[in-house]
Amino acid sequence: MFLSLDGIDGVGKSTQLKLLASQLERQGQQVVTCREPGSTQLGEAIRNILLNDWDTPMGGVSEMLLYMASRGQLVEEIIRPALQSGKTVIADRYLLASVVYQGHGRSLEPQAIWDVGRVATGTLLPDLTLVLDLPPEKAAARLGEPDRIEARGEAYRDKLRKGFLAEAERQPEKIKIVDASGTEAEVAERIWCEVEALQASKTGE
Ligand code: TYD
Numbered sequence: 001m002f003l004s005l006d007g008i009d010g011v012g013k014s015t016q017l018k019l020l021a022s023q024l025e026r027q028g029q030q031v032v033t034c035r036e037p038g039s040t041q042l043g044e045a046i047r048n049i050l051l052n053d054w055d056t057p058m059g060g061v062s063e064m065l066l067y068m069a070s071r072g073q074l075v076e077e078i079i080r081p082a083l084q085s086g087k088t089v090i091a092d093r094y095l096l097a098s099v100v101y102q103g104h105g106r107s108l109e110p111q112a113i114w115d116v117g118r119v120a121t122g123t124l125l126p127d128l129t130l131v132l133d134l135p136p137e138k139a140a141a142r143l144g145e146p147d148r149i150e151a152r153g154e155a156y157r158d159k160l161r162k163g164f165l166a167e168a169e170r171q172p173e174k175i176k177i178v179d180a181s182g183t184e185a186e187v188a189e190r191i192w193c194e195v196e197a198l199q200a201s202k203t204g205e
Pocket of ligand 1 (some may be wrong): 009014036037067092093095101102147149150
C-alpha cells in the first residue's frame with residue numbers, strides 16, 4: 001500500500017504521519033516513511049537549495065523541476081523497492097504538493113505538473129492521498145521560523161488550500177480531505193477511518 005499525507009504548512013502532517021505509521025505497524029505491516037523534498041542524498045541536497053538557500057533566485061519552472069528531481073530519485077531509491085518487497089510506504093508529501101504549491105499557488109498549469117510528474121515518478125502514484133485541512137490562519141499559528149516557501153504569506157496559503165480542495169474534488173477516490181481541527185487523537189482517528197476503508201476495498205478486489 002502506498003499512502004501520502006499532504007496539506008498546507010502547519011496542519012500537523014508530520015505528527016500524524018508518525019501516528020499512522022505506528023498504527024499500521026501494530027497491524028503487523030512493515031512501514032517505510034519518507035519526506036519530500038529529501039530522504040535520499042540527492043533529495044536532501046535539493047531540499048537545502050529549495051528551502052534554506054535564500055540567495056539563489058529561482059523561477060517557478062526551475063522550482064517545480066527541482067522538486068521533481070528529488071521525487072524521481074526518491075521513487076527509484078526508496079519507494080519502488082519498498083513496495084516491491086511488500087512494505088507499506090507513507091510519503092510526507094508527493095506529487096500533489098507540486099501541483100498545488102507550484103501550480104495553484106504560483107503560475108504553472110496544474111495539468112502540466114501532473115504530466116511532468118508522470119515522467120518523474122514513472123507513473124507511480126499513491127493508492128490514497130490524505131490532505132489535512134485547516135483554515136490558513138489556524139495552520140500559520142502552529143508554524144515556527146518560516147522557510148523560503150512558508151515565507152510567502154497568507155494570500156499564498158489561501159490559494160494552496162483552495163488548490164488542495166479543487167484537486168480532491170477532481171479525484172475524490174484518490175484524494176481525501178481530512179479535517180485537521182481538534183486533538184491529535186481525533187485527527188488520527190479520521191485518518192484511520194480512510195485507511196481502513198481503503199484496506200477493505202483492496203481486500204474486496
Ligand atoms: P514540509 O513537508 O512542510 O517540510 P517541513 O515540515 O520539514 O518544513 O515541506 C517543505 C516545503 O516544501 C513546504 O513549504 C511545501 C513545499 N513543497 C512544494 O512547494 N512543492 C513540493 O512539491 C513539495 C513536496 C513541497
